[in-house]
């Protein structure tokens with residue numbers, strides 16, 4: 001395009017102003033891209049479909065109420081159940097209270113079967129099973145504390161008066177959960193039974209055929225309905241749906257915040273662009289005198305302002321993509337954000353938004369320039 | 383035959399609620415190839431008249447005919463297109479685009495034509511040669527003297543080979559020597575290239591170079607003087 005040079009030169013004629021505008025837009029689009037990516041990340045996690053054939057069994061009274069260990073054998077008699085394992089939330093920490101992460105006591109021999117979405121190398125799994133004090137940890141956790149297989153790790157109990165002394169035997173892989181800590185339920189039980197009695201926090205059931213989920217869930221709860229310890233069985237899907245409902249609110253919040261941020265950028269860019277247009281009143285009048293039509297002036301100015309918006313948006317969005325590639329966000333957020341990054345959809349959304357910012361902010365100044373009467377524009381000079 | 387025909391032109395500006403009459407029934411003809419100087423006291427309406435002839439303003443009443451076209455009846459868009467091919471502008475403050483170098487400034491009017499890049503290049507080189515600044519093509523306006531800037535502006539005004547060149551106090555901001563050079567250049571454009579030039583000026587010395595002087599006062603023509611021998615010195 002033959003006007004490219006004029007547009008580009010005008011774009012960068014006031015270097016400081018262009019730099020400041022681009023910095024501001026870049027910062028805001030970095031922020032918006034981050035918010036959108038967090039949302040995206042949540043949604044992906046919630047829709048992952050992991051644990052589609054898994055049921056959780058907890059006390060119907062409250063999560064803090066445990067269930068009798070004897071339930072395990074009773075539940076296992078229900079047809080269609082592949083495996084059932086105990087899972088106890090331990091709530092211990094490592095060295096200092098701030099080093100907190102999810103840690104559980106689990107049926108060591110059933111873990112791989114019930115939680116088949118956790119990948120554990122066969123030799124490590126065997127080593128874990130063989131060691132009564134063995135532990136399996138998430139990769140982020142191992143990285144955070146520099147744990148290697150064979151390292152001895154002692155956790156400090158808070159809920160239970162028990163400090164698990166474990167040896168890392170394996171590191172699992174999982175799509176989203178990268179920082180949990182598992183050790184043997186037997187070891188936990190032997191150390192705490194005087195206090196807990198014969199109870200456990202939850203059971204987890206792997207169902208052979210996902211079609212039977214509802215029936216089995218119903219049967220389990222029916223089985224204990226009139227007992228002293230009624231149960232409430234839930235699917236992971238229900239869990240995820242609750243999570244999605246929560247995200248719904250966050251989504252609204254993030255969207256509103258993003259729109260506010262973009263609105264702010266529009267206002268600030270509009271000020272800058274008006275200044276740029278005002279400065280050029282005489283030049284525009286000269287161009288129009290020479291024969292440039294109003295339409296051409298409008299187009300040139302809009303291209304310039306939209307380009308400015310687009311550059312700012314691209315800087316922020318691609319900057320965010322790059323930063324989250326370089327920085328391990330799982331580590332920074334202590335496992336809150338896993339597999340976090342700015343995806344193509346978010347980039348596209350932000351770039352479109354930045355074009356809209358250019359149009360909104362630059363539209364009026366460009367229109368005013370285009371409509372300028374040549375005589376009025378020149379009168380300052382002539 | 384006249385190139386510019388102004389017939390009983392009135393121009394009234396509206397300031398707030400009352401009217402400001404600026405031109406009060408002006409009729410004048412400018413023949414093709416003329417070098418006309420417009421003189422008169424400040425506020426007499428010189429610039430206003432020039433703007434009407436150049437097609438950047440329209441009269442309140444009366445007709446402006448240039449090259450047999452009644453431009454005072456043209457629409458805004460049509461006028462812009464007409465100016466692109468028919469009028470070359472020279473301003474007192476040169477008004478080059480500061481972010482473009484001399485060559486790019488001269489090329490600007492050519493961007494509105496269908497010429498190829500190569501043809502545009504040839505045209506702008508020719509124009510810069512005429513004003514004697516072929517060696518300053520890559521200079522930016524701030525790197526040029528006032529006189530040189532005005533010569534680049536003249537190159538920009540002639541690059542499309544327009545029918546008519548309008549100049550509003552083209553030497554008003556220049557020292558005597560530079561002013562002299564600019565007037566020589568304008569005279570040469572008129573004498574050698576048969577360009578029709580209409581120039582507003584306060585400077586009697588500048589007016590001497592024209593072959594036709596019009597005096598305006600309070601929006602009416604008070605004197606018309608033809609000096610066909612003018613401009614031969616310099």
Ligand SMILES: Nc1ncnc2c1ncn2[C@@H]1O[C@H](COP(=O)(O)OP(=O)(O)OP(=O)(O)O)[C@@H](O)[C@H]1O
Pocket residue numbers: 382395396397402404422423424425426427428429430431
């Ligand atoms: N847009 C406008 N609105 C109102 N009045 C105007 C406008 N443009 C010009 N005028 C008035 O018209 C009159 C003539 O202006 P013009 O610029 O044509 O004078 P001039 O002869 O060129 O003067 P100078 O020698 O000072 O340039 C002046 O009184 C001016 O104030």
Ligand SMILES: [Mg+2]
Pocket residue numbers: 382428429430550582
């Ligand atoms: Mg004037």
